[in-house]
Amino acid sequence: MTTPAAGREAGELHVVGKGLPKVDAAAKVTGAIAYADDIDLPGMLFCKLLRSQHPYARIVSIDTSAARAMPGVVAVITGDDLPVKYGIMPTCEDELALEHEKVRFVGDPVAAVAAVDEETALAACRAIEVGYEPLEAVESIEQALVSPDDEPIHGYAGPANVHRLAALEFGDVDAGFAEAAHVREDVFFFEGNTHLPMEQHSATAQAVGDKVTLWSSTQDPHYVHRALAKVLGLPMGSVRVVAAPHGGGFGGKCDPFSHEIAVCKLSLMTGRPVKCTLTREEVFYTHRGRHPVLMWVRTGVDRDGRILAMHFRSALDGGAYGSYGPASTLYTGALQTTTYAIPAYRFEGARVFTNKAPCGPKRGHGTPQPRFALEVHLDKLAADLGIDPVELRRRNYVRPFTRTVNWLRITSCGLGEVTDRVLEASGYEHRVKRPGHGMGFAVSSYMCGAGLPIYWNTMPHSECILNVGRGGVTLLSGATDIGQGSDTVLATIAAEELGLSPGDIRLVTGDTGLTPVDLGSYSSRVTFMAGNAAREAAARMRELLVRAVAEEKGCAPDEVAVADGRIGLIAFEEAAALAEARFGALSTRGSYTPPQGIGGRYKGAGVGPSPAYSYSAAVVDLDADGRSGEIRVNKVWLGHDIGRSINELAVRGQVEGGVYMGLGEVLMEAQAYRDGLLRQPSMLDYKSLTFLDMPEVETILVETLDPEGPYGAKEVGQGPLLPVIPAVVSAVHEALGVWVDEVPVTPDKVVRALDARAKGKEPRYGPKSFPQIPYPPLVKVAPPDAATAAL
């Protein structure tokens, strides 16, 4: 434990919990803020990447001579110039910034050009001649499971094109099924989709001598920093990565990318700044988005609907590279247990390589797919048993301060309360059913940061430094505001501790050269982890200021109140001067490391543990047309256990944005392919909800005051997306009497389900079966004993 429990009651807080404007709002409404592509350095060159036009091919030759000869071209690099492999996960470093042996998807970069302007760089890329020997592309999960005629996509892992397998069992699943009064199996498919940040990725590098600085629209400068040092062969101290103000990430800017590495290399070679901004189409190739996942789930329940055993299988279409894949795979099986008390649980997961843009983490990383499957499966189970679907869930809800069968530590848990509140607000239980109209309910849970770092180390996950001096108050944190409001959260926490306003705190963030580490804006970790680190640093500063004032006034420190810009009776600036005179330079530190023992000790236990879990419940009200299959969502009620809101305005914004993204995924978003080529690499063809497609959202916040979160706060960035998807599917079923077991639920699929029913077939659209997968022998893990399970 690095910070005290949330001690103060809401009434004692001055800025935490208020809905103040975000600290960066003024810069954003005036256009003053400079995003990565707005950076313009003297003498800057422009970089374009040449990308593969083959889904899968061996590179036979690359001739860059014509490109090099073009006026205005300053440098051309290929894979030979960047031969070191990298990857976000240490277990699958399978990427090259520029491929030189073979390409694995349409869009795989093979060369980079730096030129005096973008047009010249583009023309030079087109002048590079690459000789390819096409290989037979792998386009589906099923195909990836079969031994290829050509070589597998990667030379590691396997069999066939399998990337990663996992098989875990907690408790005696067979015994649970044997005991069950009812057992049900279902198969589901979740099509892949992408983040579609409004801002296209952009990176600018400036090398001076053998040192290089990169400004990039990245969510985790620390991991980019590590990859750059490795690939460029430079000491960490020679590389500085600055996260530029960020135009949207959603997980899509979490990997180190080719363009980031290429501009650094080109700048080191040319001695000039080099910028690369991706086109929208390139953003689709860069991807790292939601995995397509095929799922099979079997659950045994007793007569009352209590779950006795569950067996969940997943198969992920990973695309061409590893990315976060091993974690993504385990996430499809990890969090089923954080909402439902499952006494015996078996998970078998597989990720395969295919010749498509690599998948990775998108908002909810690996959990929206199984959440969709699980919640819809429970609806069907409830129908089998004639039990109300909400009641069936309630009978299985996890309890606060318990440990799950897969050893995840549950602390604060407002699952029951978010359920009550959304049901009450929506009138779900009193709805009058009528054809063409449906309401659906679902719940979910998400992590407040991953309990373990991506690469093994025992250092803190978040660190902050707080400086007070004649220049004011400055908080240094490695955290990166990607629009979620982390700057506002950190400023609010520091201000709360120091009796100031958030606007009084100057923030220096996301700069590996200036700020102490923060692992990044992923896994909903920043409020909890960087927030705790900031609170610790600020509390220590507060103590110094209070001591200085107490000594000056000759009173006890606990008689010195800190609020409203004053330390005791004197102004903050004056107190700071007293403290500086007394203690010298005023600089305090805060660190956060997740506690030990929040997860298990088996292989694969690294995915799932978190210091706390948020809880969400959704009710969706929609109309569905029984002829066209078109769906109109009328309203969504979303209840969220936030622990405590640090900034209520920002929290509500995250809920609304999560609901929006969940609706987009369930209704229309899809990253799909045809003959190895992306079907929709544009903002017109990749369908995202517009203003006219978005219903009203009613947000209901429940504060459970988590004992370890800063002031009790938990995450909100990812959780609220999750229940929306199954709630829509459930509501469509209520409206039309058909199940669409495949996301997105597009009108053509609904009509096919309706047609099936009209022909007397199963009233359903979805996958028919789950493939045979060579899962390894189960790793059997004894569940926590009763004493351990009750915290």
Added chain:
Amino acid sequence: MLRLPPCSYLRPGSVEEAAELLSRHGERAMLVAGGTDLVPKMKRGQMEPEVLIGLGHLAELRAVTETEEGGFLIGAGVTLAEVSAHRRLAAAYPAYVRAAALVSSPALRNVGTIGGNLCVDTRCNYYDMSFEWRQACGFCMKKDGDICRVAPASKRCRAIASSDTAPAAIALGASVVLAGPAGRRREVPVDGLYRDDGQYYLEKSADEVVESVRLPAPGSWCSSYVKVRRRNTIDFPLAGVAVALRRSGPLVDDCRIVLTAVGSRPFDVSAAAAPLIGRELTADVLAGADGLLAEVAAEAAKVAKPLDNADLHYVWRKQMTRRAVEQAIVEAAGRLPVPTGRA
């Protein structure tokens, strides 16, 4: 950032001069009014004019005038937003104004013109892609290649007619005035502007400029336009149906049905409306009671042969065409004056 390839921009002083410039520069030149169709296509290398002949500055193209016959003459340079907001047009030609209001998004309608929408390029998801994507695909006959990717056996391009306003204009009996060099002018029915070929989809000579759209006096025609698409804005039609209805007493006297986005040109399928002629559109009929609307819709949609070159499943698009026909008839009927003697 995506950019246009180098090209020059000419500013003719008149429509006639624009036609002359077209004639002079031949295939190197293209007309541009709002540019909302052309500019993105140039950025993706789908169109490669070296000379752009601008029309946007020509005041003569920007007038909406009432004709002596009681119809309207709308300059080709009038924006879709202006038509959408035009009260008298809306009262007289609801299908046309509705179609204009459903094109793309507000900012594009502020710039895009009605002439441009009639001439909007046919669309296909093997064609509306970047140069690199099309190159990876091997190109197609509409640009840089020699086969139709969606129908490899097809002798012609199967790109999809995607104008929203064209079917409405055809259903309303509108015509276009085409201006050529040396003051040459001809007027053709809007239906005559199109060919059933995704590549050569306009039936006009290379040096002709669409100068204006003439809408005949509305008479007692009532009209509607139904657009099928995924989102409620921005998207092109996946199917579009314009219906114009006229009643004599309580009975339907004439009915026109025109489809868009179901083939390479708009299709006038008014013959399918024959069963409606002489019938009364009672509430029961409009509710589908005796299957009359379904019969008409099925016949009307026969011409629709969607392929896998647009959004969503092509079978669904065909199904939706039928449904949109029914909806459009119901909507147009709802606009008819209620026959005397009825509530």
Added chain:
Amino acid sequence: MRPPVRREVLRLSVNGEERELLVRPYATLLEVLREELRLTGTKHGCELGECGACTVLVGGVPQLSCLLLPAQVEGAEVTTIEGLADGATLDAVQRAFMERGGLQCGYCTPGMVLAARALLDANPSPTREEIREALAGNLCRCTGYAGILDAVEDAARSGR
């Protein structure tokens, strides 16, 4: 090879300042604003007219700068996000976006704010549906549009 094309003089007013520039006749207004005038507040998300991020006001009307050629804005009055505030005093729409959570990452914000300003100039008391219609072409991936809708309503109220 395409023949080289000479630059041409473009005269226009940007945020009330008269500008005379030598530009490529095929450079879009987006390029002119961001690269010639360094007004980088105007964003780009697709450059194909599909996302609304590059919305500016031309004669007070929202248009997409990624689609406009210099000839189309010759002599026009262009307003970008940098020109919306009155000196240090923010426009009511800007204030409302700040106060009601109308922005998160901020990338769609310039286009969204300008489109909202144009709406309120034309229709000072829009309904929620009218706001949705007016902003329909401006995509946002962060907010779910809810905070934006509230902000525009607030700005309308404060403007009355």
